[in-house]
Amino acid sequence: MTEFGTSRSGTNDIWEAIYTQRAVRYWEEREVPQELLWRIVDAATHAPNGSNRQLWRWLVLTDPAKRGRIAAAVRERVQIPAKWIAGARDAGDSSRLLMYRGSQHLFDRFDEAPALIVPCQHQFASATGATADSLVAGASIYGAVQNLQLAARALGLGTVLTTAQVWIGDVLRSELGIPEDAQPAAVIPVGYPAVDFGPTRRKPVEEVTFWNGWGVHGTRKPSG
């Protein structure tokens, strides 16, 4: 059931989409049809969100000049720390090394993907008094981001969730005219992948699941 292989095609199977949604950081030189960008944003907007107020706005960025200036800012400001790379190398953690190498490639060529999507929250307010920069504010945007990424996977499009806005928020605001009462929540490259989708590595679920109390592990019985 969770044994999926590698593939570069789309899929309508929800389990395949979930289990093979790799972070894509290498892209084909190929435009994404505008209708597919509409479709992934439309899927995003069907996610749960607080009181269904839909305070999200989806900035879709295809303009090469704007993407180029954003990419220049990312290249200048975002590096994988050398000590992380050394740490992974010392630990012999090849999958982590591969992730860091891919991330550095992405940060060096952030306009290689033909589209960037910047989801924002606009005029966020909460009955709880939570601010726009709180964990709980994320409940009304990142589920939609995951819908967008799964829908992209379903259509054979690659994405990677970055929080590059933390480093280049000023550049995003000036290039895209994002007002002060809006908060970018992510910057997501989208394009046709130059790599295969495929199974992702995670800790065993038993290790991160507790039953009826913190630290209480359960045993998953093999299903018959």
Next chain:
Amino acid sequence: MTEFGTSRSGTNDIWEAIYTQRAVRYWEEREVPQELLWRIVDAATHAPNGSNRQLWRWLVLTDPAKRGRIAAAVRERVQIPAKWIAGARDAGDSSRLLMYRGSQHLFDRFDEAPALIVPCQHQFASATGATADSLVAGASIYGAVQNLQLAARALGLGTVLTTAQVWIGDVLRSELGIPEDAQPAAVIPVGYPAVDFGPTRRKPVEEVTFWNGWGVHGTRKPSG
């Protein structure tokens, strides 16, 4: 493509799952097999998360006594504000009224669903210096929450994303032994729905999508 009807069955179709993932607030009196709870948590853990550190922990709560004490706290502390209900009534917004009525029912009987899932972030740290209570911290947990809810929908299980931890965090911590260095991000009832899944209402995607600059709307052309 996005025209799905109502149904109470599961589905492996990703589009149907996304477009019919209603918030479920009414439940059948029927246990959820433990294996299905494992499956939805397992799907959750395959979501993107910062540097794949998987700082999440998934508390699955089936114990009736604990659920009862949590439900008592929710009943005591969480109410839909009367002015919201009056506002929706004055505006003739029947779908909002229905949502508020459902939410109040849920808050009054929070242990009606046979399981509660409390996703937590544990020892959150970020290369950006973002704190555990920041918007960006949500990028590493709420996508996983959406995987969990979509996987539940696929299996014919209903869920609803609540942020009840904002009001009853102290009770969750004492009932479940959640340590100080962990942050509950949501409280999600799970069970077999006593209502149908079905299409969700959203603003037109053109209204919330901007192209290459804030406030710049595009026109979605009908696909051929």
